[in-house]
Amino acid sequence: MxxxxxxxxxxxxxxxxxxxxxxxxxxxxxxxxxxxxxxxxxxxxxxxxxxxxxxxxxxxxxxxxxxxxxxxxxxxxxxxxxxxxxxxxxxxxxxxxxxxxxxxxxxxxxxxxxxxxxxxxxxxxxxxxxxxxxxxxxxxxxxxxxxxxxxxxxxxxxxxxxxxxxxxxxxxxxxxxxxxxxxxxxxxxxxxxxxxxxxxxxxxxxxxxxxxxxxxxxxxxxxxxxxxxxxxxxxxxxxxxxxxxxxxxxxxxxxxxxxxxxxxxxxxxxxxxxxxxxxxxxxxxxxxxxxxxxxxxxxxxxxxxxxxxxxxxxxxxxxxxxxxxxDTTSHIDDTGNRVASQFKGDIEFNNVHFSYVKDEEVLKGVSFDVSSGQTIAIVGATGAGKSTVINLLNRFYDIQQGSICIDQVNIKELTLKSLRAQIAVVLQDVFLFADTIFNNITLKNPDITEAQVEQAAKDIGIHDFIMSLPGGYHYNVKERGVMLSSGQRQLISFLRAYVTNPSILILDEATSSVDNHSEQLIQNATDRITKNRTSIVIAHRLATVKKADNIIVMQAGYIVEQGTHKQLLKKKDGYYKNLYEVQFMKEVVV
Missing domain, CATH: 1.20.1560.10 (ABC transporter type 1, transmembrane domain)
Known part of the structure; x- marks a missing residue:
């Protein structure tokens, strides 16, 4: 034809x-x-x-x-x-x-x-x-x-x-x-x-x-x-x-x-x-x-x-x-009729199967629960399926089998806009627009004032860094934020998530490209904003997950271990214990 x-x-x-x-x-x-x-x-x-x-x-x-x-x-x-x-x-x-x-x-x-x-x-x-x-x-x-x-x-x-x-x-x-x-x-x-x-x-x-x-x-x-x-x-x-x-x-x-x-x-x-x-x-x-x-x-x-x-x-x-x-029909079906005004924060993954390519499953029957206010961490090797969990929670992709619920409500029953409005994500690869710092933080949301942004920046300790730039919050970072360092871009991204006051906070390798000082700033802010808020932290660097209420260890699309930092270290020949020893035992020697 x-x-x-x-x-x-x-x-x-x-x-x-x-x-x-x-x-x-x-x-x-x-x-x-x-x-x-x-x-x-x-x-x-x-x-x-x-x-x-x-x-x-x-x-x-x-x-x-x-x-x-x-x-x-x-x-x-x-x-x-x-x-x-x-x-x-x-x-x-x-x-x-x-x-x-x-x-x-x-x-x-x-x-x-x-x-x-x-x-x-x-x-x-x-x-x-x-x-x-x-x-x-x-x-x-x-x-x-x-x-x-x-x-x-x-x-x-x-x-x-x-x-x-x-x-x-x-x-x-x-x-x-x-x-x-x-x-x-x-x-x-x-x-x-x-x-x-x-x-x-x-x-x-x-x-x-x-x-x-x-x-x-x-x-x-x-x-x-x-x-x-x-x-x-x-x-x-x-x-x-x-x-x-x-x-x-x-x-x-x-x-x-x-x-x-x-x-x-x-x-x-x-x-x-x-x-x-x-x-x-x-x-x-x-x-x-x-x-x-x-x-x-x-x-x-x-x-x-x-x-x-x-x-x-x-x-x-x-x-x-x-x-x-x-004519391309490549949309997530936004057929939900329930508007999420404010999540309590209970999350449930029940036997979730998902594949980006047909017959090549990335998640193979993943199930876990997160209680309201908890901070959980997901760790594992590259390709284990950690970031996929985040993509599915935001409904960037739809699962092939199983269910994902927030506050006992299947996320497919919620409107996409209200679902994503309650979830803030800080990604490893930070994208900044060729605009001012203020507009990159608020994304031109008229409900967020400059005073709120400044107060949030003071809360996480980056207000002085922003004010040191020419024009302060109105400094133009140019295309993709090239005028800032990787760590500075990450801090701006973190502030962008924090200022929305989300019900659920997700940090996806958020500290992987920052220096020790910036990581400490983010860690202090994380402790502040995750209090009484459901948070999911994905990280290779296990220093950022030691305080988590529950750590989920993934490998090849499966959950192989769960528990607190101390519990997982007690497992003989455990996957998490091996990761920990590789990352931290050398530091002890040094």
Whole structure:
């Protein structure tokens, strides 16, 4: 089916879907069509007025009333210019308005995607869909749809005037039109394929550049600049070849179109000249002059239709890609009808099975309970399933078997917004936006004041550090927080979680990338904010979990041990005891 669709020169069903977004702007749409009609009529009338002026005045040396036609030509020209100005402006305005609505819908749709979609999707491709492809869709209206309508209408009006004025000369012009239409159809077919190739290469190029710029530090650390440069040259070369293919098709078509236009004009002048001399053919000098003006009006729009059809098809290709994202059903079912106003904090995992990839289970029947106000720790080797527990509690993914309950309520019965609003998470990989520290902490939540943020910062001991920065809480950390150290970014992330006053606090490797001083700050703050609040701590560094009420030890998707720090150390050859000895016995020796 996909191959059949690609062979179509124009996808009518896709176009109809796109037109649905015009409904809110139907009066602008109608007005633009009216301006297009005016543009065609005023343009076609000028040669006719010129023909009358020449035959009735110039040819017979009778100039009484001649100024009327001069004024009429000027008025028609002004009306044509005004119609063209309004037509182009409102066509472009409509295109940008429609794209604004589609982009908002696309972004809202992307915000609701489950994490699995982003795990399997290229960020560069998604950016292309939301930015570059949107501009191509805008061109459908600004340079494609209405322009084609205007050109077709102008050709129809001009053709009508030509037949009405002199059918013999019109016959010479119309003989070449089937050849031109056939060439246009072939041209559209090949350009459709070429534009599809171009869009693929644009997506590949955007994705490649975005990933390499983001990971530039790694490339330079491992001296991969030359290798990545060579890869970029290959991708860029494919991108160039894709565009050159469209240029080649354009070059052939427009050369053929110009040749046909010139031959037609020459044939009309040659035949018309003889007809003017032969009074029996009833072709006047005014007719011949008008036809010299009519022929470019007939052929230039035909050339432009092909060019605008290129724009239309490129926009249609982009629309098809955008609609594929909009049609993607990769959402967590937010069918819960219970709103969690405030959790008490009892958590229950009951025989939970989960896999990111089918038949490759990450959690294999995990069960544990957390009582309200308790602090539990989850430890284990990389890949044991620790972070997966957190992802499932927040419903970033849905489990395949078992149940997860908070306060004896299955989390699937709760609305996603209310569930996640009660859970604060501090991740190992801190993400900060290119904005102020204050906005990164509050995420522009109007309910959190600057005074609250300052007080929270004082509570966990980082107020002085923030105030030491230029602008304090209004210091811009730039993209991904590059103006701060890893430890400073972690502290900001910790403050971001703390200031929301969550019912459940999760620290996912929150101290893995901070120095000893920052870790002590976070540890002191942890002791403060976990008091009487359900907390889950995931850590490799066991110093951060020694005070936990219960420690869950995971291995390969199973819970292999549970207990307090002291209880687990008493287990002979226990997994936790081995971890502890590896991390701490060396420190004792030192």
């Amino acid at each position: 996909e191959e059949i669709k690609d062979k179509k020169a124009f996808d009518l069903s896709l176009f109809k879907r796109l037109l649905q977004f015009i409904k809110p702007y139907k009066w602008v749409f109608i007005g633009t069509l009216i301006f297009a009609i005016g543009l065609a009529l005023f343009g076609a009338l000028r040669p006719y007025i010129l023909q009358v002026a020449i035959d009735e005045h110039v040819a017979v040396n009778h100039y009484d009333g001649f100024m009327f036609y001069v004024v009429a030509m000027i008025v028609l020209l002004v009306l044509e210019v005004v119609s063209q100005l309004l037509f182009i402006y409102y066509a472009s305005w409509l295109g940008q308005s429609v794209v604004k609505d589609i982009r908002v819908k696309l972004y809202q749709h992307m915000l609701s995607f489950r994490m699995k979609y982003f795990d399997n999707s290229s960020v560069g491709v998604l950016i292309t869909r939301a930015v570059t492809d949107m501009e191509r869709i805008a061109d459908i209206f600004g340079e494609g749809l209405f322009m084609i309508f205007s050109d077709v209408l102008k050709m129809a009006v001009v053709g009508g005037f030509m037949v009405w004025m002199n059918w013999k000369l019109s016959l010479i012009v119309f003989v070449t039109l089937p050849i031109m239409l056939f060439a246009t159809k072939i041209f559209q077919k090949y350009m459709k394929r070429a534009f599809e190739e171009v869009r693929n290469e644009v997506s590949n190029l955007n994705s490649f550049v975005q990933e390499r710029v983001t990971g530039m530090k790694i490339l330079q650390l491992f001296t991969r600049e030359d290798t990545e440069y060579k890869k970029f040259k290959i991708i860029n070369e494919r991108h160039k070849k894709g565009w050159l293919k469209t240029v080649w098709y354009n070059s052939i078509f427009f050369a053929v179109a110009e040749l046909l236009g010139a031959l037609t004009l020459g044939a009309v002048i040659w035949a018309g000249g003889f007809m003017v001399l032969d009074s029996a053919n009833a072709v006047s000098l005014g007719d011949l002059t008008a036809y010299i003006m009519f022929i470019p009006m007939m052929f230039r729009p035909l050339n432009q239709i092909a060019n605008k059809f290129n724009t239309l098809q490129m926009g249609m290709v982009a629309a098809d890609r955008v609609f594929k994202v909009l």
